[in-house]
Amino acid sequence: MIHPTAIVDPGARLAEDVEVGPFSIIGPDVEIGAGSRIGPHVVIKGPTRLGERTRIFQFASVGEDCQDKKYGGEPTWLVVGDDNVIREGVTLHRGTIQGRNETTIGSRNLFMAYAHVGHDCMIGDDCILANQVTLAGHVTLGDFVILGGLSAIHQFCHFGAHAMAGGGSIITKDTPAYVMINGNPAQVHGLNLVGLKRRGFSAEAIKALGEAYKLVYRQGLTVDQALSEIESRFQRHETDAFVASIRASTRGIVR
Known part of the structure; x- marks a missing residue:
């Protein structure tokens, strides 16, 4: 189940049926749940906990040190639920001790290619982050959020459940639940009726x-x-x- 070119640290804890593709690197303090598939050329750094049936595609970087200049190498966490799909080139960073100490991601989320989740974010369940969506640090997403490609959310913003942002939106304020926004700067355009x-x-x-x-x-x-x-x-x-x-x-x- 683990390709001979993959490097898995002895301190990592993988369920028996986890698949690891060629040239992937899994560091210490990483836990991966049953039924998960890690593609080729993936890097996972701990402390990180990935739930069951996680699917990670090539060139993703999961659990890396955050980009906050205050971060000093402390053992902060990335905790991810079950049934998440993490596509090519996605970056998910751990938390900071100045923040929540943890980046938290729920279950059944789809992170499309090159999406970025910054330190100390909280993401609910059943969200979709389209290609190249960027979340700054400390962003909170409710359940069933949809963010269109190339959208960016400013640090500390909250984005409510069942809300949707159109592609290319620049979001610098909080978004109420159920609404649909778009633009730079983002403006409200009604309820997310289709959703x-x-x-x-x-x-x-x-x-x-x-x-x-x-x-x-x-x-x-x-x-x-x-x-x-x-x-x-x-x-x-x-x-x-x-x-x-x-x-x-x-x-x-x-x-």
């Missing part, structure tokens, strides 16, 4: 979200006024999550 329908949101839920969206973005209210109106008018989980994603913002929301 919500594909994920089984009911017509009633989508209608409520549409009305909540209009209160924030179309009625000329302050953000606090809009959120108070939403909370008094609606009692749905979806609008609660929409409101919570805005209230959690520390950088201001994309408008």
Whole structure:
């Protein structure tokens, strides 16, 4: 299962059925779960924990030291869930002791070619980062996020669940859940209606979200006024999550 040209450190812990391709290097303090396949010319550095059925393609760099100039070689972590696909040239960096000490990635995510995840990021489940998406340090992505190719997110930004960014978006503020943004600088262009329908949101839920969206973005209210109106008018989980994603913002929301 391990190609004879691959180098696997004795301190690495690989499940019995893990495949490792030619010329790949797996360092100490790396743990790889069952059913995983590591392609050729992959470098994995620890401390890193990869879940089950991880698929990594050639020339990816996983768990490398971060690019933060404050980083001094401390044993920080990269922790990745199950069923993730990491395509060619992807770079996933570990955390910093000044941050969370850990970069955390959920399950069932797709990282397309040359995507980059910086130190101390938190990524949920079922996200898609298209080709050459770049996340600076300390970025947080909710579940079911889609980021179009060549998009970039500024450090410390939050990107809400079920939200989508079009290709080439430059995102310097927080993005509420469920919305669709695009541009440089990124601007909001409505709800991610196609994504919500594909994920089984009911017509009633989508209608409520549409009305909540209009209160924030179309009625000329302050953000606090809009959120108070939403909370008094609606009692749905979806609008609660929409409101919570805005209230959690520390950088201001994309408008």
